[in-house]
Amino acid sequence: MIRYALACAHGHGFEGWFGSSEAYDEQVASGLVECPMCGAREVSKQIMAPAVAGAKKRDPAPAExxxxxxxxxxxxxxxxxxxxxxxxxxxxxxxxxxxxxxxxxxxxxxxxxxxxxxxxxxxxxxxxxxxxxxxxxxxxxx
Structure with a gap:
């Protein structure tokens, strides 16, 4: 699974999980990805820091x-x-x-x-x- 940081044309940020980058492209092209706040289907990927696994086990960060x-x-x-x-x-x-x-x-x-x-x-x-x-x-x- 791939997690993408997404934003709609109105600037609302959200995230989505996709089976592959091709699945993301297909779903966006078909109009299946929409902003959960306003319903806009003009969605784009945002810059995201990669998740890197570390050797230490840490407590999960509290939810923002x-x-x-x-x-x-x-x-x-x-x-x-x-x-x-x-x-x-x-x-x-x-x-x-x-x-x-x-x-x-x-x-x-x-x-x-x-x-x-x-x-x-x-x-x-x-x-x-x-x-x-x-x-x-x-x-x-x-």
Whole structure:
């Protein structure tokens, strides 16, 4: 996995994880990478210091206030979607197309889609976004 520091055309900074540099290029070209703050799809990589493994084991650095703020914002977005949108599971892709084409009621939906399906929806002009990840369960944290 590769972590990139990214910024949108409006100057909002964020980071993204990609399987390879080619995966980043493909996702940006397909319009799948967007700013989590404003939704802009004009995204570029920023200069980043490489992570170098050292011989000493150190305590992890405490989370910066901006990281904690972003995690809280993502948690709120996820909670809002889960509480207010219709979960369609595997039926998400078909219903998203139907809504886009005016064949179904316009409403908030979420569900399951493969990366290829998301790419196809984006190419068709259907607005889709990845759901923020669920926070880890307290039982899973050391």
């Amino acid at each position: 206030p901006s990281q904690a703020m972003m995690a809280e914002a993502m948690s709120r977005v996820r909670r809002h979607v889960e509480e207010n949108f219709d979960y369609l599971g595997d039926g998400f892709v078909d219903e998203a197309r139907a809504i886009h084409q005016g064949r179904a009621e316009d409403r908030g939906i979420f569900g399951e889609a493969s990366p290829a399906q998301v790419r196809e929806l984006a190419e068709e002009g259907v607005r889709v976004a990845a759901m923020p990840p669920a926070p880890p369960k307290k039982s899973d944290i050391n």
